[in-house]
Structure formats: structure tokens, C-alpha cells
Amino acid sequence: MEALAVRLSGLDSYAEGAIRVVAFYDTLMRRRVDLPALARASAGLAGCVAGIRLHGTGRAIRVSPDGKEAATPPVPASTTAPVTLDEEEIGAVWLERPDPPVPLDDVVLERLALAVAAVVERYGPARTTMADPALVELVISSDGDEAARARALRLLGFAADLPVHVLAVRSPVPLDQVGGLVCPARPVKAAELADGGVILATTVDRAARFPAGVRAGIGTADNPPRSWRQARTALRFTTPRRPVVHYDGLGALALLAQVPPDTARDNADVTAIARIAGNPDDLETLDAYCATGSLRRAADLLHLHHSSVARRLDQIGKALGIDITEPAGLIRAALALTAWRLLDD
Structure with a gap:
């Protein structure tokens, strides 16, 4: 040599x-x-x-x-x-x-x-290394047996005693970069499957800042197949204003995901939301008001004077046939808006 x-x-x-x-x-x-x-x-x-x-x-x-x-x-x-x-x-x-x-x-x-x-x-596998999609699919599949799932997790680098959260992700940036932000200090793997992006993470930092444009639904860590179902449900509830949704934060709202689409479309409140959806300003105003429950806080979100928002809400309420300034009306409008959005997923 x-x-x-x-x-x-x-x-x-x-x-x-x-x-x-x-x-x-x-x-x-x-x-x-x-x-x-x-x-x-x-x-x-x-x-x-x-x-x-x-x-x-x-x-x-x-x-x-x-x-x-x-x-x-x-x-x-x-x-x-x-x-x-x-x-x-x-x-x-x-x-x-x-x-x-x-x-x-x-x-x-x-x-x-x-x-x-x-x-x-x-010094250890890259925390954000893209994983073999076949192994990830085996982990989250409800058809596999527990022994095969445990082996797949082991091959992916997850210890047997570690919990695993599953995230369903729509992302314009590489999944490995998203995984590194979500779980910077412990094992995390990512893969693109036919059903979309999947991230397996031992912990999920609730304070993590996801890159712009990323939508993510996050399941609990009790069981990978169940966590995957939860993550996909949570992903359906994401919006531009709320791009990351934890399934355990949905509570009873998760039940809306089980409503058959035809049943939702036949509902009068959902039909009314579909009518006003052609006006982006009205839809954004209603979304801000439902998210805050306050005229002034909605005005702050929209960068408008509260009197302008009040006029919009009055017109929206008339179009919906709902007094959205009342608590019961606000709940109806928020549920109808959410149900209408779920029709697109």
C-alpha cells in the first residue's frame, strides 16, 4: 500500500x-x-x-x-x-x-x-433515517400478529419497553426533517406509504414547531394500529389555522368522523355552511369566531376592526339561520363547520 x-x-x-x-x-x-x-x-x-x-x-x-x-x-x-x-x-x-x-x-x-x-x-442510527416502508406498514397494520409487529419495531430501532406514537402527515418537506423536530432526542422513523406519510415516534414534543405547510394528526401511544387510526382521524380535523391535531385533544369531536358523508350532507346546518363557503371572507370569519368564541379575539385574528367582524357575523348568522352570538348557536355553527370540512377528507 x-x-x-x-x-x-x-x-x-x-x-x-x-x-x-x-x-x-x-x-x-x-x-x-x-x-x-x-x-x-x-x-x-x-x-x-x-x-x-x-x-x-x-x-x-x-x-x-x-x-x-x-x-x-x-x-x-x-x-x-x-x-x-x-x-x-x-x-x-x-x-x-x-x-x-x-x-x-x-x-x-x-x-x-x-x-x-x-x-x-x-453512535446510533440517525434519528430521522427514513425507514423501510414494509416494516412501518407491518407496525401499523391491524392485520399483523403481535410477534411480527414486535420484530418490526425492533428492526426499526425501537426498544420493547418504549411507547410508540404514530403520526399521519401531509408534508411538502421531507418526512425525516419533520420527525427530527417532533422527537429530537429519542428514536423516530418515517416512511411514505400509499395512505400518506407516517412517522413513528417514542415521544411527541407538544411544543414542537412543525414546518410551514405541514399537516399532522397524532395518535396516542397505547397500540400502533389503533394509534394509526387515531392519527388519520386527527389529520382530518386539521385546518390552516390548526395544522397539528392530537387525537386525545378531540374528545367527543372525534365522533363526527364516524358520521356517514350522506348523513352529514343532508343536515340543514351543514348544507347552510356549504352555501356560504363560496365566500372565503365569510368562511374565514366564521372559522375565527368559532375558534375563539369572542368577537374581539376573532377581530384580532383577522386583523379587522371588531365592528366590521360584527357586521359580517350578523350577515353569516342570517345566512345560516342560526344566532351564532348565542352559546347554543355558536356550538351548532362550529359543529356544522367541522362536519362540512370532514366531507372533503
Whole structure:
């Protein structure tokens, strides 16, 4: 091997430098360094700020050539490379060189990306690694037996004593990124199935901020097949104003999901909602009022004066044939609005 290296190094300075870079990272991996150490070593080698980011955590490690955390604001990367594990992009590495890239920058980032993937794999599976859809389907299927389900969970990396929440998700962003935000510190797996996006998570952070445009229904953790049914039901109750719904927060409202569509369409209140739905302003006003139960809070949500909202609500109430300013009328309108929305799912 040394003889080969000597022969290659004689070809040109780039080949010699590339071999030295490979040897440099091989040494780091033998020492079993962590991600911050990889960033420090890379910054020192490249002579500029080096960065590492894992999509699951969203946190970036940026280190200056002096080995300290970069204090300067991030600048556009001069060179970047994806970090892949099991054919999934789990992050990125980059260099922030103020001048144009130098010839060996691509080699440095290639070896850094490989080293980062090795570190992630060594210290545990990527928390947001996309899972085998067949295994996920086996976990949530009501047709499978418990032994097969337990084996599938084990293969996915879930311990036998850990609860598992199932999330039904509609997302314009990759599911693994959503999973990392929902459950940042414990195992989480995601897969795209015919019925939509599925995330399995041991915990669900109720304070988690889902990316814009994501809709999610979250089931309880008592039983995966039941949790999946609950999650899909909860997803039907999501709205632009309420994009994430926990099934256990629906209470008796979940019963509306069991109403046959024809029965809902024949209801006079639901029919009245369908009539006003052609006016987006009326629909948005009614939604805000039903969500808050207060004229002034609805006005705040709509960024309108409360007198304008009052006039709209008066017209809406007449169109519905319901006095929505009364508690009973407000309940009727809210139930009818929810039932009408469920017809679209």
C-alpha cells in the first residue's frame, strides 16, 4: 500500500495532496472522534471555517481554523457536500472560504462527509433515517400478529419497553426533517406509504414547531394500529389555522368522523355552511369566531376592526339561520363547520 501511495504521489501535487487528505481522515476515524472534533480538524486542515449540519437536529457546527466556534456570521459556502447514510441525505458539510475554492476542497469535503456519516452510524442510527416502508406498514397494520409487529419495531430501532406514537402527515418537506423536530432526542422513523406519510415516534414534543405547510394528526401511544387510526382521524380535523391535531385533544369531536358523508350532507346546518363557503371572507370569519368564541379575539385574528367582524357575523348568522352570538348557536355553527370540512377528507 505504501509503495502504491509513493507511485501515486509522484503523478502530480493534486494526487499527493488527495492521498494525504484521505490519510488524515483515516487517522481521525481510527481515533473515533466526534462531530465537533471533525469540524475542528477540517477547519485547521482547510484553513477556513468548516461546517457540519444534520437535518434531524437543525443545529450547525461552525468552527474557525483556530479550533474555536466561528464567531463571524455565516457566509455563503464556497464548497458544500451532502452527508448520506443508507442512501438517505441526513445532513451537509461545507467550507466558508472567502476566496475561490482550492483544488483539494472537494476531496476534503468528500472525506469529511464520509466521516460524519460514520460517526452518526457509530453512535446510533440517525434519528430521522427514513425507514423501510414494509416494516412501518407491518407496525401499523391491524392485520399483523403481535410477534411480527414486535420484530418490526425492533428492526426499526425501537426498544420493547418504549411507547410508540404514530403520526399521519401531509408534508411538502421531507418526512425525516419533520420527525427530527417532533422527537429530537429519542428514536423516530418515517416512511411514505400509499395512505400518506407516517412517522413513528417514542415521544411527541407538544411544543414542537412543525414546518410551514405541514399537516399532522397524532395518535396516542397505547397500540400502533389503533394509534394509526387515531392519527388519520386527527389529520382530518386539521385546518390552516390548526395544522397539528392530537387525537386525545378531540374528545367527543372525534365522533363526527364516524358520521356517514350522506348523513352529514343532508343536515340543514351543514348544507347552510356549504352555501356560504363560496365566500372565503365569510368562511374565514366564521372559522375565527368559532375558534375563539369572542368577537374581539376573532377581530384580532383577522386583523379587522371588531365592528366590521360584527357586521359580517350578523350577515353569516342570517345566512345560516342560526344566532351564532348565542352559546347554543355558536356550538351548532362550529359543529356544522367541522362536519362540512370532514366531507372533503
